[in-house]
Amino acid sequence: MDGKSSFRLSIPDRQSMSRSIAYLTIIIVLCFLLYDYCWGPGYPTSPLDQHYAYKGEKITWKACGDIAGRKLECSRIDVPMDHFNLSKSGGFNLPVVRLRGDDGSKNLWVSPGGPGVSGVAFLHNRGEKLATIIGSRFHLITFDARGINGSRPQALCYPSTQVRKSLSIPEFQPIEYSPEVYAWTKNFVQGCRDTMSEHGLYINTPQTAADMNTVLDALGQHEMFFWGISYATALGQTYATIFPERSHRIVVDGVVSNFRWYEDPFSDSGSLQDAERVLYGFFEECMKAGNDCPLSVLADTAEELQDKVLSFAGKLKEPVSIYINRSQWGLLRSEDLIYTALFGALYSPATWWSVADRLNKLLQGNATEAFLAWGSKGPYADWLVDEALYFIANNDNPSGPDHWPQDRHEFLDLVRPLLNESLFSPAMHLSSYKRQQWLIPKTHDFRQKMNVKTAHPLLVLSTTWDPVTPFSTTGSVLAAFEGSQILELEGYGHTTFAMPSRCVAKHVRAFLYDGTLVEKHTKCKVDGPYFMRPDQDVPRFIDSDDEAIYRAQLQIARDGF
Structure with missing residues (x-):
């Protein structure tokens, strides 16, 4: 040491200075790009950010599209094999999809019917219209329930698509082809059990209800907001019974009676009680529409028109060959006209x-x-139901040898009366063979309770004349849940999605947004005519929101929910 200070001011060279500036620039850019991810709403702001999460959530998302300016995001979630016995190993992996609303919104669960319909496909296909009807104050969320479509494992009764094609049989008439269907079903149900092994035991509605809580917990949301359609009304009621304290807004639309679904081997009996009334409504409204209905030129009265169409369908007992070109040809049968055309139209x-x-x-x-x-x-x-339908229904309904005679003739003695309930009964009851011979034992003891008190009463929706979930079934929900109220769409069709009604949409919004329950048995009118050309201009409305809701409802009604 020379006694002088050893401190020196070090000035970096030009190369070091450039390198430091480059590093600082990278840091600033990264902080800017990651600001929303770390401190903002959470969606990715760069194509490089493939996965992301939101504050308060324990689920990782991936951007998977955009619907009408709203971000669509996808994820997958693991659920246990058996929520009610966590010692069971294994489980399911389920795809989850969400269409975002306003930042800070609650998640509203939307669930289609079936059972077995893909929720993911439903939201992809109908998300834009649903978002218009419901508004932007909710994120719309759903999943493919255990066993369905993108679920892993998927509920299957064949090891491959090729095997399914080689072993499947056409859905024959249940009486005329009873020996063939009965014998084939023995092998089919064995294949279902062997293909799914232990997983097949736990594909049922109570487990799916519990799966929904796993998703909600991952979202950091305690309260269930739910709109279930058709079969999903059974799911919604099951959820509200098992988890009443979490059931804050439950909408059930096109009601299945849970008392019958879980306890009656003939749970389908009576479901078609209004189907013929809807069919007659088709012909009656056609004649009222006059020149706006193409069929009206063929008759003078609704009765005459109905007779003419059904007589023609009867003649197709002998199929008609149709040749369009070398790649499009086949048969048109009576079943096509009655079960596909007419029965489908009732919905x-x-x-x-x-x-x-x-x-x-x-x-x-x-x-x-x-x-x-x-x-x-x-x-x-188009909805990828596959065999999941049979697993869910037969694992819920009383099925198998404990509830059904296994002799074919005794079975037919029980089923014949059901087949005479309606013109359309064979389309509804063919699956009874699978229910009769189902080999998978029930692993839950769920029964619908009476007078369940939920966090908020349920809103029950129905049309006046529903072909498969009759209005009379709404009473079962009132008996099951304290304070529930009915909103009736005065018209025809399956669920309130069957025809546009801004009145229905606004009541549902008020219920979901603010908990406003309709007064005892409120009724709404259908907006617009039953017979309107697809290319016809829709009515104009003074209020742009009214017009948007109407257009969205009309499109869902035409495309199906």
Whole structure:
């Protein structure tokens, strides 16, 4: 040491200075890009950010699209094999999808019917219209329930698509082809049990209800906001019974009686009690519409028109060959006309103009459009139901040898009366063979309770004339849940999605947003005519929100929910 200070001011060289500035620039840019992820609403602000999370949530999302300016995000979540016995190993992995509303919104669970319909496909296909009807004050969320579509494992009765094609049989008439269907079903139910092994035991509605809590917990939300349609009304009621303290807003639309669903081997009996009334409504409204209904030119009265169409369907007991070109040809059968065309039309009166147009052409000798629409279509063709339907229904309903005679003749003695309930009964009751012979034992003891007190009363929706979930069933919900109230859409069709009604939409919004329950048995009118050409301009409304709701409802009614 020379006694002088050893401190020196070090000035970096030009290369070091450039490197420092570059590092600082990178840090500033990264902080800017990651600001929303770390401190903001949480969505990715760069294509490089493939996964992200939100404050207060324990679930990681991935951007998977955009619907009408709203972000669509996807994830997957693990759920236990058995929520009610956590010592069971294994489980399911379920796809979850969410369409975002305003930042800070609650999550509203939307669930389609079936059972077995894909919630993920439902939100992808109907999310924009649902968001318009409900408004932006909710995120819309759903999943593919255990066993369904993207669930892993998926509920299957065949090891591969190729095997399914080689071993499946057409859905024959349950009486005429009883020996064949009965014998084939023995192998089918064995295949279901062997293919799914232990997982098959736990594909049922109570487990799905508990799965919904796993998702809600991951979202950091205690309160359940839920709109369930058709079969999903059974899911909603099951949830509200098991978890009443979390049931803050439960909407059930097109009601299944949970008392019958879980306890009656013939739970389908009576479900078609209003189907013929809806069918007659089709012909009656056609005649009222006059020139706006293409079929009206063929008769003078609704009775005459109905007789003419059903007589023609009867003649198709001998199938008609239809040849369009070398890649489009086949048969048009009586079953196609009755079960696909007419029965399908009962669900969605908004499609009645198109159905009438095809029927008019068919009865006058032009079968091309009828064949293309109905000749090769099956129920839920676009919704990926597959075998999940049978697992869920048969694991919930009383099924198998403990509840059904296994002798084929004794079985037919029980089923024949059901098949005479309605023109459409064979389409509804063919699955009874699978219920009779189902080999998977029930693993839950759920029964619907009476007078359940939920965090907030339920809102019960129904049309006056529903072909498969009759209005009379709404009484079962009132008996099950204290304070529940009914909102009736005065019209035809399955659920209030069958026809537009701004009145229904506004009551549902008030219930979901503010908990405003309708007064005892409130009624709403259908907006617009039953027979309207698909290319016809929709009515104009003074209020733009009214018009948007109407257009969204009309599109869902035409496309199906």
